[in-house]
Amino acid sequence: MMNPHLLQLLFVSAASPLPNAEEVPVAQYVRIEIYGEKRTLSLMEVEIFSEKENVALKGTATQSSDYNGAGAVRAIDGVLDGVYSAGSVTHTAGDEIDPWWEVDLQAPLQIDQVTVWNRTDCCSERLKDYALILLDEDREEIVRITPNPAPPIYRDHLFNGPEPRRSKAALARSHQLEAKINVAIAGGIDWLKRAQHRDGSWHGHQPKHRNGLTALSAYALVKSGVKKDDHSIKRAVNWLKQVACDDTYSAGCLLMLLAALEDEEHLDWAEEITDFLIETQGSGGSSGLWAYPHSSWDFSNTQYAALGLRAATLMGIKIPKKVWERLIEDTLSRQVPAQVIDPPPGTEHRSSTGYKIAGFCYRDPPGGQSSNAGTGSMTTAGIGCLTIAIQGLGPRGKYPSLVKRATNKALNWLNVNFSVSKNPGAGGRHGYYLYGLERVGGLLDIDRIGPYDWYEAGATNITNRQGGGGEWNNETETCYALLFLNKATASTTGGGAKGPGGKMSFAAEDEDAELWIRGSGSENLTVWLSGFPDWVIEDFTPDEELVPENARGLRVVRIEYSINDEVVARIPGDPTKAWRGERYPFRHNFKTRGEYEVTARAVVLGPEAMPGDADGEEDVHAGSFKVPVEGLLEEWMIDYSEAGSRNLLSTVEATAEVSSERNRGKHENKEKEDEALAKEAENVLDGYEFTGWACAADDAAPWLDVRLQRPVRARKILLSPTGSNLFDVKSFDRIVRARVIINGDDDDAQEIIFPADTFEKGVVEFRKAVKIRSFRVEILERIKQDGNHGKAGFSEVSLER
Numbered sequence: 001m002m003n004p005h006l007l008q009l010l011f012v013s014a015a016s017p018l019p020n021a022e023e024v025p026v027a028q029y030v031r032i033e034i035y036g037e038k039r040t041l042s043l044m045e046v047e048i049f050s051e052k053e054n055v056a057l058k059g060t061a062t063q064s065s066d067y068n069g070a071g072a073v074r075a076i077d078g079v080l081d082g083v084y085s086a087g088s089v090t091h092t093a094g095d096e097i098d099p100w101w102e103v104d105l106q107a108p109l110q111i112d113q114v115t116v117w118n119r120t121d122c123c124s125e126r127l128k129d130y131a132l133i134l135l136d137e138d139r140e141e142i143v144r145i146t147p148n149p150a151p152p153i154y155r156d157h158l159f160n161g162p163e164p165r166r167s168k169a170a171l172a173r174s175h176q177l178e179a180k181i182n183v184a185i186a187g188g189i190d191w192l193k194r195a196q197h198r199d200g201s202w203h204g205h206q207p208k209h210r211n212g213l214t215a216l217s218a219y220a221l222v223k224s225g226v227k228k229d230d231h232s233i234k235r236a237v238n239w240l241k242q243v244a245c246d247d248t249y250s251a252g253c254l255l256m257l258l259a260a261l262e263d264e265e266h267l268d269w270a271e272e273i274t275d276f277l278i279e280t281q282g283s284g285g286s287s288g289l290w291a292y293p294h295s296s297w298d299f300s301n302t303q304y305a306a307l308g309l310r311a312a313t314l315m316g317i318k319i320p321k322k323v324w325e326r327l328i329e330d331t332l333s334r335q336v337p338a339q340v341i342d343p344p345p346g347t348e349h350r351s352s353t354g355y356k357i358a359g360f361c362y363r364d365p366p367g368g369q370s371s372n373a374g375t376g377s378m379t380t381a382g383i384g385c386l387t388i389a390i391q392g393l394g395p396r397g398k399y400p401s402l403v404k405r406a407t408n409k410a411l412n413w414l415n416v417n418f419s420v421s422k423n424p425g426a427g428g429r430h431g432y433y434l435y436g437l438e439r440v441g442g443l444l445d446i447d448r449i450g451p452y453d454w455y456e457a458g459a460t461n462i463t464n465r466q467g468g469g470g471e472w473n474n475e476t477e478t479c480y481a482l483l484f485l486n487k488a489t490a491s492t493t494g495g496g497a498k499g500p501g502g503k504m505s506f507a508a509e510d511e512d513a514e515l516w517i518r519g520s521g522s523e524n525l526t527v528w529l530s531g532f533p534d535w536v537i538e539d540f541t542p543d544e545e546l547v548p549e550n551a552r553g554l555r556v557v558r559i560e561y562s563i564n565d566e567v568v569a570r571i572p573g574d575p576t577k578a579w580r581g582e583r584y585p586f587r588h589n590f591k592t593r594g595e596y597e598v599t600a601r602a603v604v605l606g607p608e609a610m611p612g613d614a615d616g617e618e619d620v621h622a623g624s625f626k627v628p629v630e631g632l633l634e635e636w637m638i639d640y641s642e643a644g645s646r647n648l649l650s651t652v653e654a655t656a657e658v659s660s661e662r663n664r665g666k667h668e669n670k671e672k673e674d675e676a677l678a679k680e681a682e683n684v685l686d687g688y689e690f691t692g693w694a695c696a697a698d699d700a701a702p703w704l705d706v707r708l709q710r711p712v713r714a715r716k717i718l719l720s721p722t723g724s725n726l727f728d729v730k731s732f733d734r735i736v737r738a739r740v741i742i743n744g745d746d747d748d749a750q751e752i753i754f755p756a757d758t759f760e761k762g763v764v765e766f767r768k769a770v771k772i773r774s775f776r777v778e779i780l781e782r783i784k785q786d787g788n789h790g791k792a793g794f795s796e797v798s799l800e801r
Contacts, residue, residue, distance in 0.1 A: 024160045025111050025143050027134035030056070031102040032116065034130050040067075041092045041099040042126055043075040044082040044117035044154075049165045050109040054078075059103040065093040072101055075117075080173040082120030082153070083464060089119050108137045112160035115170075118151040120460050124421050125150050132157055149344065152420045152457035177456065180463040181485050187470030188482045189224050192217055193232050194630070194726040195475050198759060198795070200235030200641030202475050203690035208292075211240050211250035213475060219257040220479040223488040228261050231633035237261075238641035244272070248290045251277050252304030252311075259311035267315060274312040277305050278323055288326030289334075298362050299334070302327075303381035306388040307439075313392060324393040331385045332402060336365045336373045338409050344416055344450065357416055358409035359425070374413055375425035380436025383410045387443040407444075414440070415450030420461040431472060431480035434458050442489030458484055508599070508623035515622035517600045523590045523632045527561055527598060528583040536620060541578075542607045553578025557603040557617055561586050563596050575604075575611040590629045593757055599624035630726050636760060643718070647798040649685060653709035656681040656693075662791050664696035680793075689724040689795050694732055695779070697790030702779045706797060711773040714799035717764040719777060721754065722793045729758050733782035733792040740764045741776040751780070758785075769801060 030048055034041055041063065048056040061072035070084070070091035079088040092099040111134060118124050131146035145157060156164040196202055196217070204213035218236035222228060237257075245251040251273045258266045258273075277290070284291025284298075290305040291297045306327065309319050340354035359374020360382030390403045414437075417424035423433035437454050440446075447453060462481045466472055472481040483489075506519040509530060518530045532554060540554045556573030569586045573579070590596065602620040609616020644650070661680040667673040683691040684704065695702035717740060723729045734754070741749045754762040782792045 025134050026108050026136065027111050027142060028105050028108045028137045029102055029135040029139060030105070030111070030114060031100060031133040031135065032130055033098065033100040033133065034127065035098050037097050038095040039099055040094050040096065040123075040126050041090070041101055042070075042084070042119045042123060043090045043101060044088065044119055045078075045080055045115075045169075046075045046101070046103060046117065047113075047115040047167055047170070048103070048105065048111060049113040049115075049167075050111060052112075052165060054167045054169075055105055055109055056103055059105045061101065061103045063090060063092055063101040064099045065096055067091040067093045072103075075101060076103055078167075078169050080117060080169050082118065082460070084119060084121055110160070112158075113165050114157040114159075115154050115164070116148075116151060116157070117154045120153060121464050122421060124152060124419070127151065149416075149418070152418065152452055153460055155451070174456075177459060177463070181459055184463045184466050184470075185224055185482060185485050187466065188472070188478055188485075189221060189226060189470075191467075191470035192221060192475065192478055192482070193226075195471075195478075196232055196235070196725060197689040198640055198720060198724040198761075199644060199689040200232075200237075200239035201689065202236075203688075204475050205249070206688060207686075209247050209249045210243055211245055212247070212253050213479075214240055215250060215253035215257045216479045217475060219253060219260055220482040220488070222257065222260045223486045224482050225486075228263070231631075231637060233261070234633075235637060235641035238638065239644065241269070242642075242644045245276060247292055248277070248280065248301040249292075249304050252306075252308030255308035255311040259314045267317075270312060270315050271317055274309065274317050274319070277308055278320065281305070281323060281326065286330050288323075288328070288330030296363060299331075299360055299378045299381040299385070300362065302331070303384050303436075303439075306385045309392070310388045319392055321393065324389040325399070327385060327389040328393070328399050328403060331382060331389070332406055334364055335360055335382060335406055335410070341416070355412060356409045357413040358406070359413040359417075360410065373425075374417075375433075376414065376417065376419070376423045377426060377429050377433040377436050379410050379413050380433065380440050383407055383414075384436070384439045384443055387440075391443075411440075411449060415452070418449060418452050420454075420457045431477040431484075434462065434484050435480040438484040438487060439489045442487055455487065504627070506598070506625040506627060508625045510623045513623040514620040515600060515602050517598075517622045517625075519598060519625060519627065522627060523629050525588045525590065525598070525627055526585055527588070527600070528585040529559060529600070529602070530583075531581075532579070532602075532620070537579075540604055540607055540618075540620075542605075546608070546610075551576060551578050553580075555579065555605040555611075556582070556584075557605060559584040559586075559600060559602050561588075561598070561600045563588065563598055565597075573602075590627075590632065593629050593632050593634065593759065596627045596629060597624050598627055640761070643798065643800070644687060646800045647687070648712045648714055648801065649706075649708075649797070649799050650687060652712055654685055655707050656685050656797075657705045658684075658693050658695070658793070659701070659703045660696035660699040662694040662696060662788070662793075664699075684794050684797050687796070689720060692720075692722040692724070692793060692795030694722045694788065694791040694793035697788070699790075702792065704777045704794060704797070705774065706776075707774045708772065711771045712799060713769040713771050714801055715766050715769050716800040717772075717775060718798045718800065719752075719754075719762040719764075719794050720796040720798075721758050721762070722791075722795050723758060724795045726759075730785040731787045732785065733788070733790060734758050734785050735762065735779055735792050736781040736783055737779075738762065739778040739780055741778070742770060743773050743775070772799060 046056055047054045056076045057078055059076055061076050063072035072090055074088050074090045077088055081088045114132060118127050127150040129147035131144060133141060134143040135141055158164060201214045202217040214236050218233050245254055255270060255273050258270045280293040282288060283293040284296040286297035289297040289302040291301055313319055336358050338356045338358040340356055343355035359379040361374055362378050365373045386403045386407055390400055393399060423429050437458055441454050462484060472478045504522050509516040514536050515532060516530045517527060519525055519527045537554045541552060544552060555575040556579050557575045558573055559571045560567050561569040568588060571584045600622040603617050604620055606616045606618050658681045661677045663676060667676060680693040684693050721735050722732045736754060738752050739749050740752060750764055752762050752764050779792055
């Protein structure tokens with residue numbers, strides 16, 4: 001016979017009250033179970049609220065098994081850190097049958113709410129279909145809630161009242177997440193700026209999508225709060241202007257960037273790109289969607305086209321009504337056929353016609369697929385296309401109701417398949433999918449997809465995955481992460497970090513130093529005295545009979561700051577008084593890029609000297625720190641971003657040969673080695689700074705030959721050293737000297753000295769234009785830098801008038 005206290009089997013969603021319950025349950029044991037073979041149970045925390053108190057903290061926890069010391073107590077330690085390595089996540093032994101976790105509250109208590117917190121660094125799907133069970137003091141089951149979807153972060157089970165409670169730990173975690181987001185954005189901005197190449201571009205998806213990633217990167221920076229007149233943005237725009245967009249991805253990304261820049265000067269440019277998108281609608285075998293534009297249509301290209309057209313409307317460009325109608329009709333026709341499924345927990349009573357789900361695929365869904373066909377990234381793309389189109393079309397006519405029904409079914413699909421740790425239905429393109437979630441949230445102005453706070457869940461995942469340098473795997477993924485964290489779609493202007501600005505900080509505080517200094521900033525550097533070791537203060541403190549009490553201590557005459565061994569500031573002290581923590585700050589604005597060594601010395605009075613006694617002055621020296629100055633805009637940087645349009649080699653057929661290539665001797669056979677040699681030679685003429693040639697380490701006399709099919713008249717030869725962004729600029733030997741031979745004339749060869757800054761190009765300049773049929777560059781001297789010792793070369797060569 002059923003226990004009279006056993007409540008009806010219940011399905012409870014996040015932040016939804018317990019339905020059909022006549023009274024709040026009273027329980028002593030709270031238990032979580034998952035079922036099946038080879039299962040692993042991991043929990044961040046289980047919070048159990050009884051009259052506003054988290055009573056789990058006073059309980060005793062057990063679990064079916066332990067893995068590597070990750071015991072049950074970790075789930076009631078009050079620490080909300082879902083990263084396993086942080087030491088607060090439980091873990092049962094792997095490959096277990098029906099693992100469980102349980103807490104004994106020590107006495108029967110009213111249970112108002114149970115919040116189950118999932119692991120957040122990976123493996124969140126392990127909690128799929130978990131059961132939450134409440135038992136009384138006799139271990140009789142009174143509530144069983146199952147199956148429950150795996151929480152992306154946490155799931156609230158409410159037994160008393162409609163609003164979830166939040167512990168102090170949860171509130172603190174929310175504030176900590178906000179701080180982590182701000183720090184992550186600052187780090188991502190810095191990394192993305194450092195990844196920009198000498199010519200203003202970012203490397204990715206070229207040559208097929210020449211402008212796409214550069215436009216996306218600049219857009220991500222603007223949306224992250226980088227000023228629109230920042231040199232990284234100016235250089236990117238200059239590079240993008242040189243070649244017209246001829247692919248959908250590039251066009252969509254570039255229109256988003258131009259809209260974010262809010263500069264009327266770009267309006268004609270934006271109209272040209274918009275015309276391209278309108279003209280290519282219906283390509284690839286569709287009537288209203290987009291392709292590359294070559295090949296077949298797909299929803300990835302289509303969503304970028306839709307985002308681009310939305311950006312165009314923000315700039316005041318009119319989009320024909322028919323464009324939006326065709327987009328809606330074709331998108332609706334490609335949605336996976338709707339299926340009716342058992343409603344997820346908490347949604348049983350929301351529809352009298354059943355819970356309908358319908359996702360989207362990259363192209364048409366293959367026949368015979370399950371009712372769950374679709375992927376997360378393409379379902380968000382489908383929702384985005386429909387929402388953008390209906391916003392462009394307006395609220396009247398037959399389309400709004402059709403779009404609403406289709407969007408609801410797609411949102412239901414996302415709810416059923418919700419994840420932030422993977423792209424549902426696909427696995428890959430994780431960051432792309434998360435940016436899709438951001439677009440859905442921004443376009444529909446919703447905070448939740450089903451019960452899930454998409455931003456909190458996604459931001460937790462993204463901040464946990466950030467690399468040590470501020471990146472997320474590569475340039476593309478870093479853009480997606482920044483756009484998500486900044487909620488880029490919802491805003492029409494840049495968002496950005498509210499917290500730390502990502503300033504560099506430095507310190508020279510070695511134990512053996514006599515004086516300690518610190519610094520902050522880069523191109524605008526502030527340096528200050530941070531202290532003296534106790535032994536220095538003691539050594540220079542005069543006897544009490546020599547000076548008054550306020551002079552008993554170290555007496556500073558002046559502080560001198562030096563940069564690269566040159567004194568740049570002298571700040572007077574007051575030797576009539578003892579030093580009492582004065583900082584003597586100094587601010588220096590660097591004018592050129594480079595790495596600078598900063599140090600200081602204090603001139604102090606000896607212990608027996610009196611103020612004004614120059615012979616009694618002694619020096620106290622600090623250590624030093626090095627400041628990399630990379631963010632300055634110099635004239636040649638803007639010039640390089642415009643140089644592609646001036647390169648005469650782009651107007652004539654040209655071929656190149658090189659003496660060796662960087663991997664000589666490591667290829668399978670002679671054929672592979674010859675292919676690599678030819679490819680490296682081609683790189684110096686391909687118009688991209690991020691490719692290039694580097695000689696073999698044992699090549700004692702490297703050379704590059706360039707031959708033109710017909711002669712051109714030029715006044716300059718420009719040579720870009722290999723290593724064209726701030727990550728790679730010191731990855732090869734620095735070229736010091738080279739010899740340039742024009743048209744095979746050794747007698748008229750010119751020697752060139754390269755700038756010390758390897759980001760700068762070497763230039764051969766003639767007094768008047770010279771007819772050039774060929775030229776040879778011989779590297780005469782090179783200096784080892786951080787890596788690839790012995791290897792040097794050029795990423796690009798060009799001719800200019």
